[in-house]
Amino acid sequence: MASAAALSSSAFLPRELRADQNGQVRSLDFVALPALARRRRCTARPVLSVEPQKMGESVAPLAAAAMIATEAAAAVEEKAVGAVNYEELDRELEHASPLAIMDRALEMFGNEIAIAFSGAEDVALIEYAKLTGRPFRVFSLDTGRLNPETYQFFDAVEKHYGIHIEYMFPDAVEVQALVRNKGLFSFYEDGHQECCKVRKVRPLRRALKGLKAWITGQRKDQSPGTRANIPVVQVDPSFEGLDGGNGSLIKWNPVANVEGQDIWNFLRTMDVPVNPLHYKGYVSIGCEPCTRPVLPGQHEREGRWWWEDAKAKECGLHKGNVVPSITQGNGASIANSINDTLDIFDSQAIVSLTRPGIENFLKLENRKDPWLVVLYAPWCQFCQAMEPSYIELAEKLSGSGVKVAKFRADGDQKSFAKQELQLGSFPTILFFPKHASRPIKYFSERRDVDSLLAFVSALR
Numbered sequence: 334m335a336s337a338a339a340l341s342s343s344a345f346l347p348r349e350l351r352a353d354q355n356g357q358v359r360s361l362d363f364v365a366l367p368a369l370a371r372r373r374r375c376t377a378r379p380v381l382s383v384e385p386q387k388m389g390e391s392v393a394p395l396a397a398a399a400m401i402a403t404e405a406a407a408a409v410e411e412k413a414v415g416a417v418n419y420e421e422l423d424r425e426l427e428h429a430s431p432l433a434i435m436d437r438a439l440e441m442f443g444n445e446i447a448i449a450f451s452g453a454e455d456v457a458l459i460e461y462a463k464l465t466g467r468p469f470r471v472f473s474l475d476t477g478r479l480n481p482e483t484y485q486f487f488d489a490v491e492k493h494y495g496i497h498i499e500y501m502f503p504d505a506v507e508v509q510a511l512v513r514n515k516g517l518f519s520f521y522e523d524g525h526q527e528c529c530k531v532r533k534v535r536p537l538r539r540a541l542k543g544l545k546a547w548i549t550g551q552r553k554d555q556s557p558g559t560r561a562n563i564p565v566v567q568v569d570p571s572f573e574g575l576d577g578g579n580g581s582l583i584k585w586n587p588v589a590n591v592e593g594q595d596i597w598n599f600l601r602t603m604d605v606p607v608n609p610l611h612y613k614g615y616v617s618i619g620c621e622p623c624t625r626p627v628l629p630g631q632h633e634r635e636g637r638w639w640w641e642d643a644k645a646k647e648c649g650l651h652k653g654n655v656v657p658s659i660t661q662g663n664g665a666s667i668a669n670s671i672n673d674t675l676d677i678f679d680s681q682a683i684v685s686l687t688r689p690g691i692e693n694f695l696k697l698e699n700r701k702d703p704w705l706v707v708l709y710a711p712w713c714q715f716c717q718a719m720e721p722s723y724i725e726l727a728e729k730l731s732g733s734g735v736k737v738a739k740f741r742a743d744g745d746q747k748s749f750a751k752q753e754l755q756l757g758s759f760p761t762i763l764f765f766p767k768h769a770s771r772p773i774k775y776f777s778e779r780r781d782v783d784s785l786l787a788f789v790s791a792l793r
Contacts, residue, residue: 417441419583423564427590432461434565434587438548439467442583445575446546447472449537450490450498452483452608453618455550457596459494460605461587462548472499472540476532477508478620482609489606501536508532518622525623532620541572546583554592563589627778635715635778676741677711677720682727684738688749691740694765694772695753703793704736704765705785706772708750710743713759719780726785735793764792 426434438446439462447470448458462469473487491498511519511531520528541547551563566585574582588596593616600607610618614626617637627636686694686706694704707723709716727737742750743759750756754763755774762785763772775788 419566419568423566426565429565431457431587431591432464434585435461435548436465436467438546438566438585438587439465439469442546444468444470445544446470446548446583446585447499447540447544448548449473449550451550451618452479452486453550453611453616454593454596454600454607456490456605456607457588457599458548458550459490459496460599460603463494470499471496472501474533474536474540475500475502476620477503478532478622480610480618480621480624483618486606486608493606499540501540503532503536507535520623538572541569541574541582542577543575544582545574545576546585548585548587550588551586552588552591552593552596565589675711677717678707678709678723678739680724680727682731682737683724684736686738686740688746691754698769700765700767702734702736703767703789704738705730705789706738706740706763706765708740708742708754708756708759708761708763710741710759712743715758716760719760722780722782722785725782726789729782729786730789735789762788764789766792 426437429437435458448462449455450459450471450473452473459469459471462471487498490496508531511528515523515527547569553563563586565587566583568580569582569584572582573579608615608618615624615636616627618624619637623637625636691706694700694706705726707716707719711717723737730737740746740750740754742754742756742761747756750761754772755761760780762775762780764775765772773792775785777784777788779785
């Protein structure tokens with residue numbers, strides 16, 4: 334919970350918070366907050382103390398009557414709390430501002446809700462919480478592998494807002510077992526999910542078991558493939574809260590409908606601390622070994638787990654918001670059947686290769702012309718982002734003796750592409766020289782026309 338120092342401006346204090354005659358901010362939340370907020374904070378029955386009027390007079394009838402009345406009132410209040418329809422509340426708040434959403438969340442749950450702070454632009458959530466004038470709590474997951482700049486940022490945020498961040502750490506025995514069995518960097522070989530489960534998911538699960546609700550910085554534009562349907566408020570589909578069981582935890586996403594650019598405009602306007610890594614090209618910030626800067630034009634999540642497929646860029650903290658593929662009777666996903674008719678890189682200057690065609694490329698040691706080939710998936714937002722530059726490149730190379738092609742490498746072709754064509758993530762760009770059977774992979778993340786043209790010119 335924030336200290337009085339976090340509520341630095343009395344201009345933002347509601348009626349429930351006022352400075353006393355000594356200049357100290359007093360919280361009147363247990364006296365003046367709305368009934369729903371008070372009900373959320375009452376976890377134990379009040380202790381009854383009845384003063385006997387006369388010596389020897391029994392207080393049992395009075396105590397019993399008071400207890401019955403208290404239990405009846407608690408039952409009515411509990412029924413009212415449980416009657417909240419969060420789907421309706423989500424529709425009500427769908428177009429509300431982040432500040433209004435934050436205020437509602439803190440009002441409803443008080444000390445039993447906390448902000449999940451990642452060390453990136455989630456500082457916006459803390460600023461919104463401060464502006465409500467209500468007390469708030471902040472927690473963060475310290476994986477043990479964060480950048481030094483992130484730890485410095487944590488310290489700056491605590492001092493700026495006058496708060497103490499509640500840190501959650503991974504279980505030491507589990508981390509030791511993982512490192513001893515698989516080494517420090519196993520995620521580069523078999524994926525990041527196992528490491529994230531030990532260092533992030535399980536500590537988060539422990540943190541949430543002490544809460545009834547939590548606040549996240551998820552936004553729809555962070556990952557269109559996995560976060561496009563984030564609601565403003567929901568019953569958490571993945572984790573349990575204080576009371577245990579399904580439906581015991583409420584998840585709030587106040588900036589779900591806010592674009593990243595607007596978040597940064599807000600942070601600059603409010604002049605709050607930001608992670609120094611942002612000034613070095615980092616946008617989405619996680620653990621040091623799994624995060625790198627992105628280049629202009631790249632999506633922010635491309636800097637996370639860059640060696641994996643774009644659609645796998647989730648650590649498991651928000652797996653409940655990942656939309657699964659809906660399968661048809663023949664086992665094919667509806668998403669794939671739709672994408673079959675929504676291809677990309679459509680241009681007369683680009684040749685569409687089949688599986689036999691690209692297998693033939695691998696067999697030839699001498700070709701009439703060199704070829705540039707992109708391995709792609711139509712649903713991949715990073716492939717979609719480079720489509721204009723790749724088409725422009727193909728048109729520039731038309732008639733130059735270099736052929737430009739595409740090969741759809743998802744679905745049934747993915748395993749083949751990984752084994753034979755060096756596919757790591759989409760898109761992968763290959764150059765087939767005239768006098769070599771094996772292609773040369775383009776490793777740079779720059780996918781503009783000039784960079785691709787320089788790659789081709791150096792090898793043709």
